[in-house]
Every structure is written in structure tokens, then in C-alpha cells.
Amino acid sequence: xxxxxxxxxxxxxxxxxxxFSSHDHAHCATDVLARAxxxxxxxxxxxTPVRKRVLEILLESHKAMGAYDVLQRLAADGFxxxxxxxxxxxxxxxxxxxxHRIRRLNAFAACxxxxxxxxxxFLICKSCDxxxxxxxxxxRAALDKAAAAIGFVVERSNIEALGLCPSCLESGK
Amino acid sequence: xxxxxxxxxxxxxxxxxxxFSSHDHAHCATDVLARAxxxxxxxxxxxTPVRKRVLEILLESHKAMGAYDVLQRLAADGFxxxxxxxxxxxxxxxxxxxxHRIRRLNAFAACxxxxxxxxxxFLICKSCDxxxxxxxxxxRAALDKAAAAIGFVVERSNIEALGLCPSCLESGK
DNA sequence: TTATGTATGTTATACTATAACCAGTCAACC
DNA sequence: GGTTGACTGGTTATAGTATAACATACATAA
Numbered sequence: 445x446x447x448x449x450x451x452x453x454x455x456x457x458x459x460x461x462x463x464f465s466s467h468d469h470a471h472c473a474t475d476v477l478a479r480a481x482x483x484x485x486x487x488x489x490x491x492t493p494v495r496k497r498v499l500e501i502l503l504e505s506h507k508a509m510g511a512y513d514v515l516q517r518l519a520a521d522g523f524x525x526x527x528x529x530x531x532x533x534x535x536x537x538x539x540x541x542x543x544h545r546i547r548r549l550n551a552f553a554a555c556x557x558x559x560x561x562x563x564x565x566f567l568i569c570k571s572c573d574x575x576x577x578x579x580x581x582x583x584r585a586a587l588d589k590a591a592a593a594i595g596f597v598v599e600r601s602n603i604e605a606l607g608l609c610p611s612c613l614e615s616g617k
Numbered sequence: 618x619x620x621x622x623x624x625x626x627x628x629x630x631x632x633x634x635x636x637f638s639s640h641d642h643a644h645c646a647t648d649v650l651a652r653a654x655x656x657x658x659x660x661x662x663x664x665t666p667v668r669k670r671v672l673e674i675l676l677e678s679h680k681a682m683g684a685y686d687v688l689q690r691l692a693a694d695g696f697x698x699x700x701x702x703x704x705x706x707x708x709x710x711x712x713x714x715x716x717h718r719i720r721r722l723n724a725f726a727a728c729x730x731x732x733x734x735x736x737x738x739f740l741i742c743k744s745c746d747x748x749x750x751x752x753x754x755x756x757r758a759a760l761d762k763a764a765a766a767i768g769f770v771v772e773r774s775n776i777e778a779l780g781l782c783p784s785c786l787e788s789g790k
Numbered sequence: 791t792t793a794t795g796t797a798t799g800t801t802a803t804a805c806t807a808t809a810a811c812c813a814g815t816c817a818a819c820c
Numbered sequence: 821g822g823t824t825g826a827c828t829g830g831t832t833a834t835a836g837t838a839t840a841a842c843a844t845a846c847a848t849a850a
Contacts, residue, residue, distance in 0.1 A: 461767060492828070511806070524830050531807065532829075547720045548775055550806060550837095565760055567769045578767055583759040587738055587778060590751040594634060595783030596740045602721055603776050605760060610768030663847095665797070684837070697799050704838065705798080723806095723837060 461556060463506035463576035464569070464609040472556075473503040480542045480558045489540050494523050498533040499542055499554060506574040508551035546575060548604045563601075569609035576609070634729060636679035636749035637742070637782040645729075646676040653715045653731045662713050667696050671706040672715055672727060679747045681724035719748060721777045736774070742782035749782070 462472060480499060484491040501517050502509060511530045518533075519525035534552050537543035542558050545551075546566055553575045557564075563584065564577035580603055591598045635645060653672060657664040674690050675682060684703045691706075692698035707725050710716035715731050718724075719739055726748045730737070736757065737750035753776055764771045 464767060464769065490828080494829070526831060527807065528809090528831085529829065547777075565763055567764055567767065567771070569769070570772065576767060576769065578760075578763040578769070580760075580763060583756060583763055586756040586759045587751075587753075587776060590738055590753060590756055591740055591778060591780065594637060594740065594749060594751055595786070596637065596742070596749065596751070596778070597780045597786060598740075598778040599743065599780040601776070601778035601780075603760060603774070604720075605764060605769070605771040605774035607764065607770045607772040607774075613768070613770060663797080667798075699800055700838065701840090702799070709797095 461576040461578065463556065463574050464567075464611055466611075473500075476554065476556055476558060477503055480540075483542075483559045484540065487540075489536075494518065494529065495533045495536050497521060497523065498530070499537055502537075502543055502552060502554035506553070506556075506576065508546045508549045508553040508568075508573075508575050510549075510551045514552070544577070546604060547602050548606065565603040565605060567609070568604065568606050569612055570606050571608055571612035574609055634749040634751065636729065636747050637740075637784055639784075642678075646673075649727065649729055649731060650676055653713075656715075656732045657713065660713075662709075667691065667702065668706045668709050670694060670696065671703070672710055675710075675716055675725060675727035679726070679729075679749065681719045681722045681726040681741075681746075681748050683722075683724045687725070717750070719777060720775050721779065738776040738778060740782070741777065741779050742785055743779050744781055744785035747782055 477496075477499060481491050481496070483489075497518060498514055501514055511527065511534055514534065515525065515527060515530035518530060523529060534543060534545075537554075538545055538552070540558075541561065542555055543552050544555050544564075544566065546553055546568065548566075548568065553566075556577055562577070563580060565580040565583055567576045567578050569575075583603055584598075584601065587601060587603070588598050650669075650672060654664050654669070656662075670691060671687055674687055684700065684707055687707065688698065688700060688703035691703060696702060707716060707718075710727075711718055711725070713731075714734065715728055716725050717728050717737070717739065719726055719741065721739075721741065726739075729750055735750070736753060738753040738756055740749045740751050742748075756776055757771075757774065760774060760776070761771050
């Protein structure tokens with residue numbers, strides 16, 4: 445559900461995505477986790493141990509992880525080691541807006557802006573594999589318009605870009 | 618390789634995509650096939666029997682097909698019946714710009730505008746499964762801009778929308 | 791003709807995802 | 821308390837997507 449406000453109206457949309465910048469990641473991750481837990485509590489969604497652990501795992505880096513990578517980690521932590529365990533937790537997180545599915549990578553990444561009902565564009569660095577969320581309101585507006593020209597009504601869409609992040613550009617990778 | 622011209626400059630970009638309109642599909646398909654073959658001949662790319670057959674199969678409808686569906690058809694026609702046969706032909710067609718990969722569907726669709734070096738947005742009708750290509754120059758421009766705001770340089774991107782096509786909208790599906 | 795590169799066929803396997811069934815937990819209600 | 825029902829997680833099994841590696845055939849140019 446993309447929100448239709450101009451990006452400047454939304455506190456989250458105005459916050460630059462830190463995925464590509466050096467930052468205090470421990471703080472970044474615990475902060476996002478706390479926000480997700482608060483949102484879950486508020487909405488009645490149950491942040492169970494597996495689900496929380498999966499989100500923690502995704503939050504360890506700004507990279508996307510395959511379901512089976514997540515599963516390995518879960519198994520090592522004493523949770524079930526069969527695919528549905530990981531897929532169900534990931535599905536829950538995506539539904540709640542706590543994680544995103546990156547179709548180009550067949551993988552999942554923690555949402556760095558939980559609770560902001562956004563539908564970002566994903567920027568995937570081909571060098572360091574980090575994934576950032578870019579505000580996509582204007583991109584989606586252009587897409588809606590291009591679709592409307594053909595009489596097509598967009599319901600959901602995925603916008604994913606592969607390229608080079610600022611750090612890798614600078615270091616010449 | 619997206620081209621950077623305004624859509625109006627390109628004959629193909631000005632041609633409305635017929636995927637969602639009723640049209641003489643036999644003509645539409647043979648025309649696109651002929652254009653692809655001419656392009657291949659001109660560029661030295663070899664349009665071998667399997668490759669041509671795969672393109673014909675994709676051109677039978679405006680829907681995306683999974684590699685295994687294509688493979689079944691190939692096998693029925695006396696070609697090899699192992700996955701690489703289909704994947705290799707599909708890969709060739711995608712490289713030549715004669716087909717597109719739709720990541721959201723893990724599937725492939727014939728390109729209806731071969732030779733026009735475009736990078737379209739895909740409009741996928743959730744009711745009839747047809748896929749159309751929408752000119753995406755403005756969408757990509759918006760995406761490049763959103764990425765640039767974070768210092769990210771886009772190299773390739775996929776823009777795919779799920780929704781309802783005009784025909785299905787009208788018939789209330 | 792021989793050499794070289796390209797294309798196809800084949801075997802095997804890796805990776806991604808879901809269906810279906812079962813058992814435990816928890817809250818609401820009688 | 822006991823029962824019901826919804827939800828969660830565990831497990832088995834299988835479906836669906838994709839590629840590595842090797843063998844064979846075939847075209848073209850030297």
C-alpha cells in the first residue's frame with residue numbers, strides 16, 4: 445500500500461536511508477527492532493520468538509538474505525530447520541511491513557522504515573550487496589501515469605535498481 | 618541498455634502496445650518475429666531453430682511463460698527436453714532484446730518492440746495474465762533522480778506493475 | 791581439411807517455495 | 821475447570837526454478 449503523500453510530509457521519507465553510509469549500525473538495528481516491536485504490540489500482531497529472531501538476523505546487515513540463509517541461522521539457534529519455518533516468519537514480517545521482498549534477488553531485507561506505510565524503490569549495490577530503500581512516490585506517480593496512458597490501473601508494483609552505491613563508487617569498486 | 622531519448626522521438630515508443638487491445642494477433646506475432654529475424658541477421662546473431670521456435674512460442678500470446686512451460690513445448694516439437702535447452706534459448710532472446718524476463722513471475726515474455734533498445738515497465742494484468750510494455754523513460758528518470766539523491770548510480774532496473782488491464786477493468790473482472 | 795568457436799543435448803544437482811498434516815499454546819467462553 | 825477455536829510452529833514431502841559440467845554436433849574460416 446503506497447502512501448500518496450508528498451515525500452516531504454512524512455518524517456520517515458525525509459530521513460535519509462543509512463544503508464550506504466557508515467553509521468552506528470548496532471544502534472540503527474536495535475532502534476528499528478524496537479520500533480517494529482512497538483508497532484506489533486500496538487496493532488495486535490504477535491512478535492513471537494522466531495519472528496523476532498528473523499528480524500534480528502535481517503537487521504544484522506543492510507543486505508538481503510535468502511530464506512535458506514535465514515533458515516540456517518534459525519536452526520543454529522534451536523528453531524526448526526525446515527523451509528516453512530523461515531518462509532512463514534518472513535511472510536509475517538513482509539505483511540507487517542517489517543521486511544521487504546527483493547524479487548530480483550529472491551531474497552528478503554529488513555525494512556528500515558517500519559510503520560511508514562511506504563512502497564520504496566530498492567537500490568541494490570552490485571559491489572557490496574547492500575540494499576537501500578529510496579522514496580519512490582514520484583517514481584510510482586510516473587509509473588501510474590505511464591500505465592494510465594494504456595488504460596491500465598496499477599495495484600502493486602516492484603521497482604528495483606542495480607548499480608553502485610556511493611561508497612563503492614568512491615572507492616572505485 | 619535503456620535509451621535516453623524522449624519517447625516521442627522513437628517510432629516504437631510512439632506505437633501503443635497492443636497487448637491489452639483486441640488486434641490481429643497472427644499478424645502482430647509474425648510481424649514481430651520477422652523484425653527480430655531481420656535484426657538478428659543484421660547483427661550477426663544466429664537465430665537457430667530452437668531460438669526461433671522459442672520466440673514463436675512466446676509470441677503465441679501476450680502472456681509470460683515459465684521456462685518449463687516453454688521447455689514442454691520444445692520437447693513436443695522434437696527439441697531437447699532438459700532445462701538448459703529452454704534457458705539457453707531464453708537467455709539468448711533476452712540478450713538480443715527479443716524477449717524480456719519478468720522477475721515478479723519468474724517468467725519470460727516476447728518483446729513487442731524489438732530493436733528499439735528500450736527498458737520498459739511491465740504491466741501485468743492479474744485477471745487475464747497479459748503483459749504489456751509501457752514506455753518507462755519518465756519512470757526511469759524519476760528513479761535515477763531518487764537514486765541520485767542518495768548518491769546511488771543506477772545501472773539496470775526492473776519496474777513491474779500488477780493490476781488490471783483496460784479490457785478486464787471494463788468487463789468487471 | 792583441419793582447426794576453432796559456437797550451439798545443442800544430457801546428466802546431475804542446486805536453489806527457491808509451498809502444500810498438507812500434526813502438536814502445542816493461549817484466550818474466550820460455557 | 822473444561823471445551824472450543826484461532827493461531828503458531830514443527831515436520832514430511834514435493835513442486836517449481838535455475839545452473840554447472842561435460843559430451844556431441846555443426847558451422848565457418850584458415
